Amino acid sequence: MKKHALLSFAAFGAALVGTPAYADHAKGLAWDITEGLTTEIGPRQGGTEAEARARVWAERKLKALGFSNVRTETYTMPTWVRGEERGDIIAPFPHKLAITALGNSAATPAEGLTGEVAYFNGWQAFKDARDEDVRGKIVFVNHAMKRAQDGSSYGYFGPVRRSGPSLAARKGALAFVMRSLGTDMHRNPHQGNQSWEAGVTPIPAAAVSLVDAEHMALVAKRAVTLKQPIRMKLLLTPRNLGPQISGNVIAEVPGSDPKAGMVVIGGHLDSWDLGTGAFDDAAGVAITTAAAHNILKSGKKPRRTIRVVWWGAEEVGLWGAKAYWEAHKSEPHALVSESDFGADRVWRIDVKLPEAAKPLGERLAAALAPLGIAASREVASGGADISPAVAAGVPVIDLQQDGTRYFDLHHTPDDTLDKVDPVQLQQNVDAWTIMLDLVANAPEPLLNEAGK
Amino acid sequence: MKKHALLSFAAFGAALVGTPAYADHAKGLAWDITEGLTTEIGPRQGGTEAEARARVWAERKLKALGFSNVRTETYTMPTWVRGEERGDIIAPFPHKLAITALGNSAATPAEGLTGEVAYFNGWQAFKDARDEDVRGKIVFVNHAMKRAQDGSSYGYFGPVRRSGPSLAARKGALAFVMRSLGTDMHRNPHQGNQSWEAGVTPIPAAAVSLVDAEHMALVAKRAVTLKQPIRMKLLLTPRNLGPQISGNVIAEVPGSDPKAGMVVIGGHLDSWDLGTGAFDDAAGVAITTAAAHNILKSGKKPRRTIRVVWWGAEEVGLWGAKAYWEAHKSEPHALVSESDFGADRVWRIDVKLPEAAKPLGERLAAALAPLGIAASREVASGGADISPAVAAGVPVIDLQQDGTRYFDLHHTPDDTLDKVDPVQLQQNVDAWTIMLDLVANAPEPLLNEAGK
Numbered sequence: 001m002k003k004h005a006l007l008s009f010a011a012f013g014a015a016l017v018g019t020p021a022y023a024d025h026a027k028g029l030a031w032d033i034t035e036g037l038t039t040e041i042g043p044r045q046g047g048t049e050a051e052a053r054a055r056v057w058a059e060r061k062l063k064a065l066g067f068s069n070v071r072t073e074t075y076t077m078p079t080w081v082r083g084e085e086r087g088d089i090i091a092p093f094p095h096k097l098a099i100t101a102l103g104n105s106a107a108t109p110a111e112g113l114t115g116e117v118a119y120f121n122g123w124q125a126f127k128d129a130r131d132e133d134v135r136g137k138i139v140f141v142n143h144a145m146k147r148a149q150d151g152s153s154y155g156y157f158g159p160v161r162r163s164g165p166s167l168a169a170r171k172g173a174l175a176f177v178m179r180s181l182g183t184d185m186h187r188n189p190h191q192g193n194q195s196w197e198a199g200v201t202p203i204p205a206a207a208v209s210l211v212d213a214e215h216m217a218l219v220a221k222r223a224v225t226l227k228q229p230i231r232m233k234l235l236l237t238p239r240n241l242g243p244q245i246s247g248n249v250i251a252e253v254p255g256s257d258p259k260a261g262m263v264v265i266g267g268h269l270d271s272w273d274l275g276t277g278a279f280d281d282a283a284g285v286a287i288t289t290a291a292a293h294n295i296l297k298s299g300k301k302p303r304r305t306i307r308v309v310w311w312g313a314e315e316v317g318l319w320g321a322k323a324y325w326e327a328h329k330s331e332p333h334a335l336v337s338e339s340d341f342g343a344d345r346v347w348r349i350d351v352k353l354p355e356a357a358k359p360l361g362e363r364l365a366a367a368l369a370p371l372g373i374a375a376s377r378e379v380a381s382g383g384a385d386i387s388p389a390v391a392a393g394v395p396v397i398d399l400q401q402d403g404t405r406y407f408d409l410h411h412t413p414d415d416t417l418d419k420v421d422p423v424q425l426q427q428n429v430d431a432w433t434i435m436l437d438l439v440a441n442a443p444e445p446l447l448n449e450a451g452k
Numbered sequence: 453m454k455k456h457a458l459l460s461f462a463a464f465g466a467a468l469v470g471t472p473a474y475a476d477h478a479k480g481l482a483w484d485i486t487e488g489l490t491t492e493i494g495p496r497q498g499g500t501e502a503e504a505r506a507r508v509w510a511e512r513k514l515k516a517l518g519f520s521n522v523r524t525e526t527y528t529m530p531t532w533v534r535g536e537e538r539g540d541i542i543a544p545f546p547h548k549l550a551i552t553a554l555g556n557s558a559a560t561p562a563e564g565l566t567g568e569v570a571y572f573n574g575w576q577a578f579k580d581a582r583d584e585d586v587r588g589k590i591v592f593v594n595h596a597m598k599r600a601q602d603g604s605s606y607g608y609f610g611p612v613r614r615s616g617p618s619l620a621a622r623k624g625a626l627a628f629v630m631r632s633l634g635t636d637m638h639r640n641p642h643q644g645n646q647s648w649e650a651g652v653t654p655i656p657a658a659a660v661s662l663v664d665a666e667h668m669a670l671v672a673k674r675a676v677t678l679k680q681p682i683r684m685k686l687l688l689t690p691r692n693l694g695p696q697i698s699g700n701v702i703a704e705v706p707g708s709d710p711k712a713g714m715v716v717i718g719g720h721l722d723s724w725d726l727g728t729g730a731f732d733d734a735a736g737v738a739i740t741t742a743a744a745h746n747i748l749k750s751g752k753k754p755r756r757t758i759r760v761v762w763w764g765a766e767e768v769g770l771w772g773a774k775a776y777w778e779a780h781k782s783e784p785h786a787l788v789s790e791s792d793f794g795a796d797r798v799w800r801i802d803v804k805l806p807e808a809a810k811p812l813g814e815r816l817a818a819a820l821a822p823l824g825i826a827a828s829r830e831v832a833s834g835g836a837d838i839s840p841a842v843a844a845g846v847p848v849i850d851l852q853q854d855g856t857r858y859f860d861l862h863h864t865p866d867d868t869l870d871k872v873d874p875v876q877l878q879q880n881v882d883a884w885t886i887m888l889d890l891v892a893n894a895p896e897p898l899l900n901e902a903g904k
Contacts, residue, residue, distance in 0.1 A: 039670045040545050093492050095728075098865065186638050187727070187865035211868050215728075218491045218869075275639070276547075276667075413550065413639035416663050417670075 027422045029293055030429045033061065033286035034343070038276035038417045046270040046313025046320070047079030047244035054269050058249040058285075058310050065293055067251035067308070074247035075323035077313055080104050082273060083237030087177070087206065090114070091231040093219060098209040099177070100274065101236045102161060103193035103316060106202035108175070112235035113138075113204065115174045119220040119230065123160050127167065135172035138232050139164075140220075142213050147183040150348075151341065151403035154410075157181055165205035166197040175204040175234055179213030184408035187211050191272045191411040193316055204236045246270070246312040248320045251289075253296045255305035255440065261334030261447045262305045263440050265292065265432070268314035268340060268385055275415030279406065283343035283420060283428075285310045291432030295440065302440035304334055311385040314340070315411075318384055325388035333394045334446035335439055338383030339432070341401040342409070345424040346373050346431040348400040350380035357395070357444040364397070367434050371427060373399070395446055397439070399431050479874040481745055482881045485513065485738035486795070490728035490869045498722040498765025498772070499531030499696035506721050510701040510737075510762050517745055519703035519760070526699035527775035529765055532556050534725060535689030539629070539658065542566070543683040545671060550661040551629070552726065553688045554613060555645035555768060558654035560627070564687035565590075565656065567626045571672040571682065575612050579619065587624035590684050591616075594665050599635040602800075603793065603855035606862075609633055617657035618649040627656040627686055631665030636860035639663050643724045643863040645768055656688045698722070698764040700772045703741075705748045707757035707892065713786030713899045714757045715892050717744065717884070720766035720792060720837055727867030731858065735795035735872060735880075737762045743884030747892065754892035756786055763837040766792075767863075770836055777840035785846045786898035787891055790835030791884070793853040794861070797876040798825050798883040800852040802832035809847070809896040816849070819886050823879060825851070847898050849891065851883050 037044075037054065044054040055072050062070045080103060087099035118137040120126035126141045141164055145157040160178050168176035180190035189207045196202050208216070216230075223230045249269060255262070267284020271277020285308075292308045312320035335353075349368055351361045365375035380398040382390040390396050402424075409415045439446075489496075489506065496506040507524050514522045532555060539551035570589040572578035578593045593616055597609040612630050620628035632642035641659045648654050660668070668682075675682045701721060707714070719736020723729020737760075744760045764772035787805075801820055803813045817827035832850040834842040842848050854876075861867045891898075 035670065039667065039674070042545065042547050093494065095494050185866075185870045186640070187868070188639055211866070211870055214870050215491065215868070218487065222491070414637075414663070416639070416667070418637045418663055418666050 028290065028426055028429065030283070030286040030290040030425050031422050033289060034278055034282045034420055034425070035417055036061070037282040038278045042276045043273040044269065044271050044277060045081070045273045046316040047077050047241070047246050048081065051246060051270050051312060055247050055249050055312070058269060062249065062251040062289070066296060068254050069250070069252045072247045072249050073323065073327060074245050075319060076243040077246050077317070077319040079241040079244040080238060080316070081241060083107065083239060084235060085206065086235040087208065088233045089216070089219060089230060090233050092223060092226055092228045095215060095219070097212045098187045098189050099206050100189040100191050101238045102165060102191070102205045102207055104195060104202065105205040105236055105238050107238055108204045108234050108236050110237065112233050113175060114231065114233045117230040117232050119216065126164070129171065131171045134168065136174055138175045138177060138234065139168040139173045140216060141178045142217055143179055145181060145183060145407070147404055147407065149402055149404050150400065151406060154181060154407060161192050161207070162194055165194050165203065166200045169196070169200045169203045173203060177232070177234070178207050180207040180210055182210055182407050182410060182412065185210055186414065188412040188414050191274050195317070204234055206234065206236060246319055248312050248324050249310040251308045253292055253302060253306040255303055256301050257303045258305070260304045261332035262307050263334055263436065264307045264309060264336045264386070264389070265338065265436070266309035266311060266385065267338060268312070268320065269310040270313050270315055272315050272411045274411065274413040276417065277415055278417045278420050279342040279409050279415050280411065281314070281340045283425060284339035287339045287425065287428040287432055290429045291436050294429070294433040295436055304440045306436060306440055309385070314385055318387070321385040321388055329392065332447055333389055335395045335397060336382060336386040336389045337397045337399070337435070338386045339399065339428065340383040340385065341403055342406045343420045343425045343428065344402040344405065345427045346371070346399045347402050348374050348376050350376050350378040350398040350400060352380040352396045354395060354446060357442065357446055360438065360442045360444050363438055364435060367438060368431055371431055373431060397435060399435060401428065480742065480878055480881065482735070482738040482742040482877050483874050485741060486730055486734045486872055486877070487869055488513070489734040490730045494728045495725040496721065496723050496729060497533070497725040498768040499529050499693070499698050500533065503698060503722050503764060507699050507701050507764070510721060514701065514703040514741070518748060520706050521702070521704045524699045524701050525775065525779060526697050527771060528695045529698050529769070529771040531693040531696040532690060532768070533693060535559065535691060536687060537658065538687040539660065540685045541668070541671060541682060542685050544675060544678055544680045547667060547671070549664045550639045550641050551658050552641040552643050553690045554617065554643070554657045554659055556647060556654065557657040557688055557690050559689045559691065560656045560686050562689065564685050565627060566683065566685045569682040569684050571668065578616070581623065583623045586620065588626055590627045590629060590686065591620040591625045592668060593630045594669055595631055597633060597635060599856055599859060601854055601856050602852065603858060606633060606859060613644050613659070614646055617646050617655065618652045621648070621652045621655045625655060629684070630659050632659040632662055634662055634859050634862060634864065637662055638866065640864040640866050643726050647769070656686055658686065658688060698771055700764050700776050701762040703760045705744055705754060705758040707755055708753050709755045710757070712756045713784035714759050715786055715888065716759045716761060716788045716838070716841070717790065717888070718761035718763060718837065719790060720764070720772065721762040722765050722767055724767050724863045726863065726865040728869065729867055730869045730872055731794040731861050731867050732863065733766070733792045735877060736791035739791045739877065739880040739884055742881045743888050746881070746885040747888055756892045758888060758892055761837070766837055770839070773837040773840055781844065784899055785841055787847045787849065788834060788838040788841045789849045789851070789887070790838045791851070791880065792835040792837065793855055794858045795872040795877045795880065796854040796857065797879045798823070798851045799854050800826050800828050802828050802830040802850040802852060804832040804848045806847060806898060809894065809898055812890065812894045812896050816887060816890055819890060820883055823883055825883060849887060851887060853880065
């Protein structure tokens, strides 16, 4: 009776808001978590007080759902936060840019910074530029990232953001501005992290919306014809807060056979600060938690313990991932899997399993096929938060989500609840439930040399 | 030879930017005008210096194209301009709103204004509200406008914006905030005009993005359950500049029969200030000008003079429309037609013609059908800039554009060139060219009691 009350959706709603009157869970637990995190917390950047509120929210929710060993494990991390941000083309044609500072950007002077633009049509053109063509100027790098179901174009075009600011600083640029890594055509810039290479003095670094980058290309063409420079003004006032507290929230479904190792799943609790982090990654913690909850409420104890981790501070440097692995690497990890690619349907499964567990891979393929999921020949490589475990050789499964529209929303003000399709979200939960059931109960050995 | 040089696309590009090297007019004149206005001028709000730059650009372009009697006719008008704008839900869950001041909004105090929110789920609920439920509060009005091919939902839901601020002020509200009139789900608010009713003291009035309105609905539901008020902070610093100069730019293709009256077409030159006004209404002036230019460059003088008007200050109160009609109402207007509903394809033709010109209507229907355009039984009513002429009884034709996505973009930062589909834009030019050719050369009498 007690268990039933705890697990019923109505009781869950009541635990959250004080009365069951408003509880409306027709869309299921994954929707409820996604709606709750995005509505009641919203943006929750790693290291900020918003992420701390999100941890309190997460612990309360996981306890109310009946998970075991619910706790928060904290760590400290350097924290950079946004300030004001404005950008304008001031010549030859005035134009206000939709712009955002990239992670760890330096600030401009308080009154802003004005300079001539050195425009580059792509990463290679910028890499090839002579220092004298860049020195003292505001670098602008355009590119041609396009949408892809598997998200591969993000990796290919990613160096513009990850290495562009440092390269611009090395070449003596005043500031670095790029076309956002994205595939939409809306007036929203895409946030993203970058780290300064050793020895580089930080400069202001920012991204403009894809729309503004298209505009800039037309302005650049005219500037050549007119033989007039493009001039830009930037005002960015981010600052470093120094070391701040962040944390991972952990919950478990205990298994019956400790020697079989744990199955560790989850997503990341933190988000970037412009949107409410629905696709990235409220949906990921929601999907994995709802699937684990399905195992829990089935009443049949799985062979392996399922550990659900809501990682902290992923966006700003994988601080939660590193802290988790440092604390837990000596425990037996049978398999890791993360959901961190939005809320659209799972279309493919990739696995990396020990040879002896090949039959498990075949059972997974057969069980997921009715959901429209194809087994691939790709070797699973895992999400960012499980990368330390994967690097250590822990087996991994990727339930690949359809990323066709992921980079329309990724790291933008548009990453909000309304983008989540409840039907596709539920397909994710169904796929994860099937996968968890098979993996947690598989008779095959999964612990390899990395586990114990 | 001179004429040919003037009219060739390469020469046209050269006139604009100094050298033909960059000229790339593969997409046609309508594209070229739309790209030029949005790139070289950008936002051009009525009464501002940007609109003045747009008039210079327009005159130069229309002269370079070989039109006759190219001139600007100025008038003065009161001018309101945007300042800073920020909005935040501060309780029970903090959330930053994408917000914009509505036309003629009052300013908040410089430090902002904080108040409890009175939330209404629709126009009727707000109209029915007792004054004591609104007094001293920030009114928030949600609604459920949906997309429609003919744009009719804008008219139906429009009173929220047009009458909402005045009604809120009458009921004693501190400020008025609404869900934008729009159909997208992006983090961009929709600008729009509103006028204060007589005797009303202006209050701050603003619109939030549709995404933020959906968010507000979820917050409102929780606020009821939690029995906690929603509190909001607003900072809006618009100001009135007093009377400023605006103007209409006019060009003609002279006809052979002055007694047959003129055909007056065009769109509006001004735009709102958040986007670059591609759909609203660079495309409209571009389509109508390109069609008139097709008649001009055919070398065959039409029976009726075609007058192309790029109206000023439409968005902020039809100042150009009123000034035009005041100056020209004594001239013989045989027919008026405006393009002001984006850049997507013409799908329907509505006419209002004298009984004697019924055969012209039949010829138009037959000639446009191959372009996928259906003749309707609706009586044409005309665009906003020709409303004084239509009210005076001048015959009118509406080439109705597909408005399915118009209110995704309308009055937002997203109204930019990239949204224009060159194929659909050209279909508009083709339809307008056919219509102009038939109307300008029609043997039927078109001057009714309104013309001379």
